[in-house]
Amino acid sequence: MADVLDRSDTRLDASTAARTRLKVIDCDIHPSLAARSDLYPFMSKRWQAHMETYGPHLRTPFTSTTPYPRSAPLLSRRDSWPPTGGPPGSDVAFMREQHLDPLDIEFGILQVLDLLIPSQQNQELGAALQTAINEWQVECWSRPEPRLKASVVVSQDNAEAAIAEIERCAATGNYVQINISPRANEPLGRRRYWPIYEAAQASGLPMGIHVGGYGGHAPTGSGWPSYYNEEHHSNAHSVAAQLTSLVIEGVPERFPKLKFVFIEGGFGWVPATTWRMDKHWQRFRDEVPHVKRPPSEYVREHFWFTTQPIEEPDNARHLRAVIDWIGADRLLFSSDYPHWDFDDPRFAFKTPLSDTERAMIFNGNARAFYKFG
């Protein structure tokens, strides 16, 4: 901490930075709708009328906020509200000025959380919304700002519509991954989701699983917690449960070319989870004979993890060991801009990294994962 405190001049000199700093690939940027009607140009009159008359809904209460109100308005950095008046993340020019340019972002991966489309309960509406949000990402974000790469958001409980959307989007070449929610109606390894994985593998696009969404279950295995403080932990343990489900149900065995990235679920838990999976597999292997190899091998081959919110042990060097256990090649830098728990690529990593490792985590790993040239 002291070395950070003692910096007397911390202002970023943009021109120097452009010459000397590593360009960053940011794997978690949240664009926002300024209003739901922003989607109407990409929706039929029938579904526009439905949005006006009924609106979207999930399996949990509330349509315009979450069951656990966040610590900051619209869960965003207080300095991220655009001067043009919309919500944080709704103004591409301001995103460029506040985030992409000063932090030298070479590419940013769009992760849309608006309307929590993967979890929409009305599946026909979900199908209409997924197409609209995917078109909106390209027209309103990737076209004006080509550094921003769109994701295929799919309504995951409607496999037929999800597959059609994956095929439609993949054919355009405008998308870099497929988004589903880890807060699903059933564990993600279950057979009901396999058609989506099959289409994903055929498309050549990886699966990006960003925390959040509401599948209707309590966010923890012990029920509904009292505080946001507690609920926020579910980002990590719900993703850990999905990693276990995918591996033990045999998804990587069945879809050997499919890649997954867990986004915003942290990574400190990954070593302990894989050690435990291996231990159980050694003992109960014949319960799951379709899992042919130690689970850790599937994890090492098929799964990546974004870095934000960065783990912050009291002794920053302890993070070093965690990175070694997971592999520096499995971590993709992410900022979560403009959300309140944003990580700044200049300051987030307080543990020592070699230049090679920095280049991997901040750029090279994502470049390979998303097949940027």
Place this chain on the structure above:
Amino acid sequence: MARHVVARTSEIPAGGNKVVTVGGREIVVFHINGEFFALLNRCPHEGAPLAKAACVALLQSDEPGHYKRSRVGELLRCAWHGWEFDVRTGQSYFDPERTRVRAYPVAVEPGETLAKGPYVAETFPVSVEESYVLIEV
């Protein structure tokens, strides 16, 4: 250490702040409950500008179910990750020994005094009718 005139008291409304650059450092001057405070405009965690922090109260609890609310407006809650700092000292609430923001001494002086010196501001026009915020850097 030198004293610098950085603002007229009237230009920072209660609950507001002004960012100034002194000696190459960006410093934020807060006006809270009639007092002025100056800190480095940078959270020691990941560098967020403290000018965007929320000015909140100190909320403490001796036991679950009881709470005490005090020092309204005197805790800065960082705009990014919510780290709290005492606006009087720059100390963080969760780790006061190790994690702090540099705080600078602040004084309010009438323009009449300043006009006589020795703290005449070279870059800041001083009028005898106003009062001014000075920080020591």
